[in-house]
Amino acid sequence: MKAWIAFWSILAKDMRSYYLKPPNISWGLVFPLAWTGMFFIKTGSGIETIPAVLPGVMAVSVLFGTTSMLAVTVTFEKKGRSFDRLLLAPIPLELLMLAKTAGAIVFGSANAFVPVLLAVCLTDLPAVNWFALVPAVALIAVSSTFLGLFIAVSVSEVFEAQTFSNFFRFPMIFLCGLFFPIDHLPAWLRPLSYALPLTYGADILHASIRGTARLPLALDFAMLAAFCGGLFAISLRNIRRSWIT
Amino acid sequence: MTSPIIEVRGLAKRFDDVQAVADVSFVVRKGELFGFLGPNGAGKTTTINMLTGLTRPDAGSITIAGIDCRKNPKAAQGLVGVVPDESNLYGELTGLGNLTFCGSLYGLGRAERQARAEELLDRFGLAPAGGRKFAGYSKGMKRKLTIAAGIIHSPPILFLDEPTTGIDVASARQVRQLVADLHAAGTTIFLTTHYIEEAERLCERIAFLVEGRVVRIDPVDELMRQADRRHVVAIHVDARAGRLGDELARAFEDIDVEAVGDESLHVTSSSPVRVGPLVRFLEDHGAEVAEARKLRPSLEDVFVRITGIEAAAMKREKDKGGGKGPRA
Numbered sequence: 105m106k107a108w109i110a111f112w113s114i115l116a117k118d119m120r121s122y123y124l125k126p127p128n129i130s131w132g133l134v135f136p137l138a139w140t141g142m143f144f145i146k147t148g149s150g151i152e153t154i155p156a157v158l159p160g161v162m163a164v165s166v167l168f169g170t171t172s173m174l175a176v177t178v179t180f181e182k183k184g185r186s187f188d189r190l191l192l193a194p195i196p197l198e199l200l201m202l203a204k205t206a207g208a209i210v211f212g213s214a215n216a217f218v219p220v221l222l223a224v225c226l227t228d229l230p231a232v233n234w235f236a237l238v239p240a241v242a243l244i245a246v247s248s249t250f251l252g253l254f255i256a257v258s259v260s261e262v263f264e265a266q267t268f269s270n271f272f273r274f275p276m277i278f279l280c281g282l283f284f285p286i287d288h289l290p291a292w293l294r295p296l297s298y299a300l301p302l303t304y305g306a307d308i309l310h311a312s313i314r315g316t317a318r319l320p321l322a323l324d325f326a327m328l329a330a331f332c333g334g335l336f337a338i339s340l341r342n343i344r345r346s347w348i349t
Numbered sequence: 350m351t352s353p354i355i356e357v358r359g360l361a362k363r364f365d366d367v368q369a370v371a372d373v374s375f376v377v378r379k380g381e382l383f384g385f386l387g388p389n390g391a392g393k394t395t396t397i398n399m400l401t402g403l404t405r406p407d408a409g410s411i412t413i414a415g416i417d418c419r420k421n422p423k424a425a426q427g428l429v430g431v432v433p434d435e436s437n438l439y440g441e442l443t444g445l446g447n448l449t450f451c452g453s454l455y456g457l458g459r460a461e462r463q464a465r466a467e468e469l470l471d472r473f474g475l476a477p478a479g480g481r482k483f484a485g486y487s488k489g490m491k492r493k494l495t496i497a498a499g500i501i502h503s504p505p506i507l508f509l510d511e512p513t514t515g516i517d518v519a520s521a522r523q524v525r526q527l528v529a530d531l532h533a534a535g536t537t538i539f540l541t542t543h544y545i546e547e548a549e550r551l552c553e554r555i556a557f558l559v560e561g562r563v564v565r566i567d568p569v570d571e572l573m574r575q576a577d578r579r580h581v582v583a584i585h586v587d588a589r590a591g592r593l594g595d596e597l598a599r600a601f602e603d604i605d606v607e608a609v610g611d612e613s614l615h616v617t618s619s620s621p622v623r624v625g626p627l628v629r630f631l632e633d634h635g636a637e638v639a640e641a642r643k644l645r646p647s648l649e650d651v652f653v654r655i656t657g658i659e660a661a662a663m664k665r666e667k668d669k670g671g672g673k674g675p676r677a
Contacts, residue, residue, distance in 0.1 A: 105456070106455070106456025107456065109453050109456050109457070109458065110453055110454045110455075110456065112453075113450060113453030113454065114454075117439070117442070117450055121439070121441050121442070184437065185433065185435060185437040186437045186438065186439055188403060188433065188437060189437055189438075189451070189454070189498075190454065191402070191403060192401055192402065192403065192426055192431050193426065193454035193455065194423050194424070194426040194427035194455065194456075195423070195454070196423065348402070348403060348404065348405055349364075349404055349405060
């Protein structure tokens with residue numbers, strides 16, 4: 105019970121201190137709009153193509169919303185030594201890191217639904233499978249956040265966190281099947297696609313919105329969950345090895 | 350004699366090529382104010398980090414209130430408060446916000462942490478600034494709030510790492526008084542400092558740490574008794590101290606004379622020194638004596654004798670903020 109008081113307090117502080125700041129809220133709104141606009145301009149198509157564009161914009165919004173913020177905030181607090189204060193608290197490291205990442209998960213998930221709200225206003229989305237879409241967004245947010253945590257634990261400077269984030273993010277966007285079908289990729293790149301968590305998240309989003317999936321949904325969910333667990337476990341191990349030296 | 354509350358045996362830690370702490374052993378008794386004194390890089394902060402669970406020891410054992418800290422560090426962390434050598438609270442939070450947040454980390458409920466935070470702000474003279482952001486506090490205010498954050502959960506044991514470094518004289522005096530009050534209220538305090546006079550004034554027992562090794566642990570009273578066995582007279586003369594010192598040493602038996610700068614002599618002896626004959630000798634040899642006084646023996650003398658490290662050099666090095674090892 106006492107540990108949960110700490111959990112909620114860390115989450116509330118991070119939401120107030122980082123995620124609910126006006127620049128981040130505007131980033132959360134502008135970023136998906138900019139991506140949507142970019143696709144409309146590039147393809148020259150109208151609002152009838154929204155269902156085709158929506159999975160990609162949602163996934164990118166989650167990916168950037170989570171990794172940018174978490175990698176920076178954790179690195180910032182570690183460098184300023186305020187993170188030591190959290191490590192000194194009598195709460196399990198697992199719960200502490202869940203508290204630190206929960207804000208990014210909430211922020212990233214909220215980012216994903218900005219383009220959905222826009223799409224609902226502009227067009228009909230009658231075929232959307234919300235029961236798959238909502239958990240998929242949550243799992244993409246969790247896996248992306250834990251990727252951000254993995255990055256944050258691996259670097260010591262804020263600028264390194266940004267650079268290292270891009271090292272993962274940009275290849276992931278183009279290899280996960282969101283904008284280019286995996287079948288159209290060179291054969292030697294395809295195995296790499298299946299080593300990325302976003303590939304499975306993108307497949308669920310496509311299935312939920314357009315009804316087309318490459319893999320069974322159960323497999324997609326299982327792979328996403330496995331990536332979440334794996335990235336979190338690796339991050340915890342790295343924290344124990346490099347921060348509690 | 351009260352029971353041990355912190356027991357450390359054979360503690361060791363190496364960072365790459367640097368042996369930061371080597372075979373350190375000591376016991377701190379319940380309610381004691383224990384000083385850990387040493388120069389920059391001696392291993393004081395590394396030791397605190399190992400005691401509080403921020404650094405993993407390479408060897409040795411740590412027991413806090415009967416809890417094996419290497420096996421169960423989180424259980425021990427609930428019993429201790431930690432005030433690091435640099436204020437590490439959240440700049441974007443207010444003073445009150447920082448304290449309530451720190452209270453929540455130790456499981457204090459909303460009403461309890463709010464009341465405790467307000468009580469501490471009042472006690473530390475920070476109530477008027479409680480609604481201001483921490484980033485805007487002066488160094489002294491930051492230090493006091495950091496100490497308040499360390500005791501928000503009323504821990505029975507408090508680790509204080511260099512609590513008065515880098516703050517003004519008035520704030521340092523206030524911090525020392527707060528430490529003394531906490532000790533008087535029964536808190537066990539583990540204090541690291543490089544200010545020898547601070548350790549002398551506050552601590553009951555002191556460990557001298559040099560290059561990662563404890564070279565001496567004794568009650569302050571016992572250390573001072575050793576210093577009392579030496580008698581020192583400081584004499585201010587004109588600018589020929591060196592030459593006059595040599596003549597003085599030849600003329601009187603059982604004294605050592607050291608020229609301190611160009612215009613001062615320190616006469617040391619194992620037996621009481623009479624000032625009059627020294628002054629007369631110097632005046633007879635043409636010196637103009639401006640002042641001659643017996644120096645009160647200090648812990649600094651003992652420290653210098655035991656460690657061979659000049660206390661003034663140690664303080665200068667620290668105030669420059671020079672060369673710390675990894676978390677040391």
